[in-house]
Amino acid sequence: MLNLVLFGPPGAGKGTQSALLIDKYNLVHLSTGDIFRYNMKENTELGILAKSYIEKGALVPDEVTIAMLEAEVNSNSKAKGFIFDGFPRTHKQAEALDTFLASKGTAISAMLALEVEVEELVVRLLERGKSSGRADDQNPKIIKNRIQVYDNETAILKDYYSAQNKFVGVKGVGSITDITSSLCKEIDTLI
Ligand code: AMP
Numbered sequence: 001m002l003n004l005v006l007f008g009p010p011g012a013g014k015g016t017q018s019a020l021l022i023d024k025y026n027l028v029h030l031s032t033g034d035i036f037r038y039n040m041k042e043n044t045e046l047g048i049l050a051k052s053y054i055e056k057g058a059l060v061p062d063e064v065t066i067a068m069l070e071a072e073v074n075s076n077s078k079a080k081g082f083i084f085d086g087f088p089r090t091h092k093q094a095e096a097l098d099t100f101l102a103s104k105g106t107a108i109s110a111m112l113a114l115e116v117e118v119e120e121l122v123v124r125l126l127e128r129g130k131s132s133g134r135a136d137d138q139n140p141k142i143i144k145n146r147i148q149v150y151d152n153e154t155a156i157l158k159d160y161y162s163a164q165n166k167f168v169g170v171k172g173v174g175s176i177t178d179i180t181s182s183l184c185k186e187i188d189t190l191i
Pocket of ligand 1: 054085089
């Protein structure tokens with residue numbers, strides 16, 4: 001199996017690039033943010049809970065997020081591999097993912113990290129907010145909080161995957177096509 005963590009701060013382009021990569025490599029795209037938003041739209045119990053965190057730019061608790069992610073993987077039992085987008089975001093999530101994948105006889109192949117300067121992230125998120133309808137993309141204070149949460153809780157995962165020799169940094173600035181090519185070059189070394 002090819003299991004990729006597509007990593008980077010909010011606005012790095014994880015969703016855009018995931019959508020382009022899944023067809024080429026025949027992978028299933030699991031975006032925890034998308035799954036939460038779907039549940040919010042459907043007003044499920046999970047959606048109502050997630051909303052209270054997402055609208056502040058805070059992380060949804062690990063237990064809830066991990067259980068949801070594992071259920072999604074389980075419901076795609078025929079998948080040839082996954083792109084995890086927006087997960088893991090904490091050390092606890094990364095450990096849970098490793099344990100869970102090991103129980104299925106597989107593992108993360110690599111973490112591909114899109115690297116983008118913070119000033120560019122804010123510009124991109126505010127621009128996306130004009131069309132996405134996402135409240136958390138429209139408020140500079142919430143955006144700042146999301147980036148701070150990334151710096152405080154998520155960025156450390158680079159060390160986690162580096163220790164496993166699985167960290168790959170990719171420049172996330174430039175044309176979408178060029179960034180896809182850089183990612184593909186790295187993925188091709190894994191297969
Ligand atoms: P995203 O679409 O990845 O930017 O995620 C939007 C929001 O969903 C985040 O700001 C968090 O509130 C929540 N979220 C998404 N993924 C996770 C995760 N792995 N752990 C906790 N919260 C998450």
